[in-house]
Amino acid sequence: MEEISLTPEEVAARLKITKNTVYELIKRGELPAYRVGRKIRVDLKDIENYKRQGKKTDLAEEEKSLDLANEARYLQPTEPxxxxxxxxxxxxxxxxxxxxxxxxxxxxxxxxxxxxxxxxxxxxxxxxxxxxxxxxxxxxxxxxxxxxxxxxxxxxxxxxxxxxxxxxxxRMQGFYVAKGNPKNIHNWEDLTREDVTFINREKGSGTRVLLDEKLRILDIDRRLIRGYEVEEPSHLAIASAVARGEADVGMGNEKVSMQVRGVDFIPLQKExxxxxxxxxxxxxxxxxxxxxxxxxxxxxxxxxxxxxxxxxxxxxxxx
CATH class of the missing domain: 3.40.190.10 (Periplasmic binding protein-like II)
Structure with missing residues (x-):
């Protein structure tokens, strides 16, 4: 049978306790756990074994004690x-x-x-x-x-x-362009040129917010930007796409441009x-x-x- 591993949050939901209580059980060795990379995992069979042990400790009281201990810690910082x-x-x-x-x-x-x-x-x-x-x-x-x-x-x-x-x-935010800036891209208005292909960051990223705010203030129609709807999830992915020739320009911070060959950086705004x-x-x-x-x-x-x-x-x- 395939073993099922759960996160501490999923364990907490199954045992109807808080996530902090799960961490405390793991720390005391009462609930076996292991790491996968940087993430903590608990096997389902170990959770079932823990439940079958019939421990006398009332988990609700234990959780209450943890909460009281934490409360005392914050309200009385002089406590050890x-x-x-x-x-x-x-x-x-x-x-x-x-x-x-x-x-x-x-x-x-x-x-x-x-x-x-x-x-x-x-x-x-x-x-x-x-x-x-x-x-x-x-x-x-x-x-x-x-x-x-x-x-x-x-x-x-x-x-x-x-x-x-x-x-x-x-940090400095700006445009990633091909080495030598062959399309002569320097400002926000250049993004709307017919000979320029852009690659965007995902919605919710700080870089995307900067772009959309600039377009709003400068009254630039984003529908005129070729590639506006194409998204990548990181500065490095944007710079790499420009280096591969998949786009003429993208946005990100200056440090990443120095990590990718074939990319120049056009500074725009200090953030x-x-x-x-x-x-x-x-x-x-x-x-x-x-x-x-x-x-x-x-x-x-x-x-x-x-x-x-x-x-x-x-x-x-x-x-």
Whole structure:
């Protein structure tokens, strides 16, 4: 018979407990689990074995105890941290390589934790944060009416939730074109030329929001852009498509253009890449570790070593 493996969320649904309780059972060794890459999996047979054991511990009371412990942890930060069970991992949404640097630093921090990377765009990241399926979301969403990054979107997409925004870095957004820019593409209006084929980012990504806002403000009809409806899910996929000659132009950040041969970069706009965190999580040790890492000179030096990041405000709490 084919073995069925479940995620912690699916285990929680089957046992009618919270996901944190599942992590606690795994941590104590009461529920066997294993990793597939960076993801935790539990075999269905192990769940059934656990249920058949007839443990005397009432799971509802155990869950209540966990919730009370967490509540005491946040309301009384002077309580020793060792009294509170820490989850086995957190989820960070975003696609930039600097998030890989952050997760590596986080694993080695004294209050660190393993971070699962969810490589999605800005809109899906904020929605995951709103639905409590993620702990942090990295975003770059430009509002054309105010010329402000991120804050207007967070206010509308996280209704009723107090949050903080921490600055990660500034990056340059622009066009990817073939080496030497044979089509002489330099501005937004050039996208509507009949001899130019464009390749787009997916809806909800910060790059797509920047494009659509520019088209709206400049009153450019997107239906005139050849290839507007063709989408790719990352900066790297866009740059690669241009390098292969599948499109004349696409959009993304400058760093990726340096990783793909046969592509030049036309700078258009400096953008703010920032991290959104629920304020209620601020006292958690691993969230404090994230802030400490972002504000450290070691982290900034590593970003500067990668090049093309403006780290003058890295680690600054924006709001």
């Amino acid at each position: 941290i060792v009294k509170v069970a820490q989850p086995t991992g957190i989820v960070i949404c975003g696609q930039d390589v600097l998030l890989d640097v952050l997760t590596r630093h986080l694993e080695y921090h004294r209050n660190g934790i393993h971070a699962f990377r969810h490589s999605i765009g800005s809109f899906p990241g904020l929605l995951a944060l709103y639905h409590e399926k993620a702990d942090l979301a990295a975003i770059h969403l430009w509002d054309g009416d105010t010329n402000v990054y991120n804050i207007p979107y967070v206010r509308h997409m996280l209704p009723g939730i107090k949050y903080i925004i921490i600055h990660l870095a500034c 703010r890449y920032e991290l959104v965190i629920r304020k209620e999580d601020l006292r958690k040790p691993y969230i404090q570790a994230v802030i400490e890492i972002l504000q450290s000179q070691e982290f900034k030096k590593e970003l500067n070593g990668l090049g093309d990041y403006d780290t003058s405000e890295t680690g600054r709490i924006m709001t």
